[in-house]
Amino acid sequence: MTHGNPKADEPAALLERRGAVALITLNRPRALNAVNAALSAAVGEALEEVAADPELHVIVVTGAGRAFCAGMDLKAAAADEPVMAPGHEDWGFAGLVNHYIAKPVIAAVNGFALGGGTEIALACDLVVADENAQFGLPEVRRGLFAAAGGVLRLPRQLPKKIALEMALTGRPLDAAEAARWGLVNRVAPAGTSVEAALELAETVAEGAPLALQATKRLIHRSDAFGSDWEPAMWDENEREWQAVFASEDAREGALAFAEKRAPAWRGR
Numbered sequence: 001m002t003h004g005n006p007k008a009d010e011p012a013a014l015l016e017r018r019g020a021v022a023l024i025t026l027n028r029p030r031a032l033n034a035v036n037a038a039l040s041a042a043v044g045e046a047l048e049e050v051a052a053d054p055e056l057h058v059i060v061v062t063g064a065g066r067a068f069c070a071g072m073d074l075k076a077a078a079a080d081e082p083v084m085a086p087g088h089e090d091w092g093f094a095g096l097v098n099h100y101i102a103k104p105v106i107a108a109v110n111g112f113a114l115g116g117g118t119e120i121a122l123a124c125d126l127v128v129a130d131e132n133a134q135f136g137l138p139e140v141r142r143g144l145f146a147a148a149g150g151v152l153r154l155p156r157q158l159p160k161k162i163a164l165e166m167a168l169t170g171r172p173l174d175a176a177e178a179a180r181w182g183l184v185n186r187v188a189p190a191g192t193s194v195e196a197a198l199e200l201a202e203t204v205a206e207g208a209p210l211a212l213q214a215t216k217r218l219i220h221r222s223d224a225f226g227s228d229w230e231p232a233m234w235d236e237n238e239r240e241w242q243a244v245f246a247s248e249d250a251r252e253g254a255l256a257f258a259e260k261r262a263p264a265w266r267g268r
């Protein structure tokens with residue numbers, strides 16, 4: 001993966017295959033991977049390619065250079081240029097990852113994750129952060145608010161007073177504090193967050209694809225059910241269980257255990 005300073009005509013996102021793991025790199029390092037229409041389109045295309053590839057079961061997203069993502073391209077916004085590709089305006093990566101990508105997604109936060117960068121991390125299922133990474137929602141200081149999932153997801157993932165302090169003051173959290181509040185699963189030594197995220201992705205990829213996707217869907221859906229969540233949630237749980245239990249992989253998982261061998265998932 002190129003972490004260097006790519007030439008101007010380099011794609012705004014890179015997709016690499018590592019076995020069953022897809023590595024997507026936001027690739028505008030000169031602008032700290034700020035999101036403009038080109039990057040939005042490139043990341044969207046990469047995610048859609050991965051979603052359609054049955055050989056890819058887990059996704060890692062990271063940034064080229066010293067930032068993960070510095071959020072919306074403020075210079076594009078100042079120049080009245082589009083900051084999201086056509087068709088991505090309403091949900092963008094943040095929405096896409098959580099509600100539109102069934103496969104587990106891991107953020108390898110290799111540096112600054114500000115504004116939309118923190119929102120991408122919030123939308124991912126797991127987060128591995130470089131010990132020098134920074135998370136923050138400075139939007140109110142830019143005349144905006146964290147509309148790409150920030151204000152909606154932060155209070156569900158951190159204590160509400162911490163979420164309010166971050167979103168109302170723009171105060172950044174370093175990786176250690178983010179991990180303390182549960183925004184980060186693992187803190188990796190400086191410069192090793194991508195390697196650590198790929199290792200975690202390989203562990204996740206040992207699970208059966210359909211079971212991983214049902215697990216992700218139901219855990220995220222459990223947020224959506226209110227206090228009377230029991231009946232509706234158990235109905236949805238039962239539908240997912242019937243589909244997964246009837247899959248070839250459910251039979252393969254049991255057979256592999258009985259025959260003391262590693263399972264060979266088929267994703268069906």
Ligand SMILES: CCCCCCCCCCCCC[C@H](O)CC(=O)SCCNC(=O)CCNC(=O)[C@H](O)C(C)(C)COP(=O)(O)OP(=O)(O)OC[C@H]1O[C@@H](n2cnc3c(N)ncnc32)[C@H](O)[C@@H]1OP(=O)(O)O
Pocket residue numbers: 030031032034035039040041043044070071072073074075076088092093094096112114115116117119120138139142144145146147148150
């Ligand atoms: C379907 C797929 C979609 C794909 C992804 C979509 C995800 C959703 C993203 C959209 C989100 C919209 C909603 C969001 O909530 C709104 C925002 O994100 S508002 C922006 C919030 N971000 C910021 O305010 C951070 C701004 N940057 C900084 O504060 C600093 O740059 C820094 C990060 C603290 C680093 O400081 P320094 O180390 O001093 O470095 P520089 O400041 O010199 O930066 C280097 C270089 O990068 C340029 N740059 C940095 N950030 C941005 C930016 N956000 N937009 C444009 N350009 C940026 C900076 O200008 C420098 O350029 P140079 O001057 O060298 O030409």
